[in-house]
C-alpha cells in the first residue's frame with residue numbers, strides 16, 4: 001500500500017477501541033494517517049488503541065460518542081473537525097445488535113440495532129461531507145456482514161441493518177461521486193472478536209475450528225484481513241470500485257451445502 005496516499009491525512013473509525021475497528025485504526029496509523037478513536041462504553045481499550053497508534057508517529061484523538069445518538073453523532077463530527085480540520089477517511093465500523101429469533105424480537109431491539117448500525121452510517125456520512133469537501137474529497141467504508149443476504153442464527157434484525165448498510169453504500173457512491181467521495185463496504189466472515197459472545201450459537205469452543213475447516217481458505221478471517229481490505233478501498237488503486245460490498249470470508253459462503261455424499 002502506498003503510504004504517501006495516507007500520510008498526514010485523517011481517518012475516523014467508529015468503534016475503534018476494540019475488535020476489528022481497533023485493527024483498522026492501527027492499520028491506518030501504520031500507513032501514516034492520524035486517527036480518531038471512537039468508543040462508547042469501554043474507555044480503557046480506546047486509550048490503549050490510541051497509545052499504540054501514536055507509537056506509529058501519528059496523532060490519535062479519542063472521542064467518546066454513542067453513534068446511535070444523533071447529538072453524539074454531531075459532536076463526534078464537530079470534534080473531529082475542530083481537531084483535524086477536515087476528514088479524509090470515514091470507516092463506519094461500530095456495530096451492535098439484538099440477537100434473538102424473530103419470535104422474540106421487540107421494537108426496542110429493532111430501533112437499537114437500526115440506529116447504531118444503519119442510521120448512524122447514513123447520518124455520519126452526511127455530516128462528514130463538509131469535512132471531506134475541505135480535503136477535496138474522501139473515502140467512506142462501512143463494515144457489513146454476510147447476514148445481510150444469508151440467514152444466520154438469531155440475526156434477523158442485525159441482518160436487516162446490514163442489508164440497509166449495503167443499500168446506503170450504493171446511494172452514497174452515486175450521490176457523493178460529484179463531490180469526489182467514494183463509498184464501499186466490506187463484509188467479513190466470522191472474525192474471532194468479543195462480538196461472538198453475543199451469539200448463543202457461537203459458544204461451542206470447537207465451532208471456530210469447524211468454520212475454519214469449512215472455509216475454502218482453510219482459516220477464519222482476522223481483523224488484519226479486514227483492515228487491509230478497508231485500506232485498499234481507500235487507496236487510489238480502488239478508485240473505480242464504487243458502491244460495492246466486498247465479501248471477505250475466505251470463500252465460506254460459496255459452497256452450496258448438503259448436496260455431497262457426506263451431507
Ligand SMILES: NC(=O)c1ccc[n+]([C@@H]2O[C@H](COP(=O)([O-])OP(=O)(O)OC[C@H]3O[C@@H](n4cnc5c(N)ncnc54)[C@H](OP(=O)(O)O)[C@@H]3O)[C@@H](O)[C@H]2O)c1
Pocket residue numbers: 014015016017018019020021038039040041042043065066067068093094095096116143144145146187188189190191192193194195196
Ligand atoms: N466479528 C465478526 O465475526 C464480524 C463479522 C462480520 C461483520 N462484523 C462487523 O464488524 C464490526 C465490528 O465488529 P467486532 O467484531 O469488532 O465487534 P466488537 O468486538 O463487539 O466491537 C464492537 C465495537 O463497536 C463499538 N460500539 C458498539 N456500539 C457502539 C455505539 N453505540 N457507539 C459507538 N461505538 C459502539 C464498541 O465500542 P465500546 O466497546 O466502547 O462500546 C466496539 O469498539 C461490526 O459492525 C460487526 O457487525 C463482525
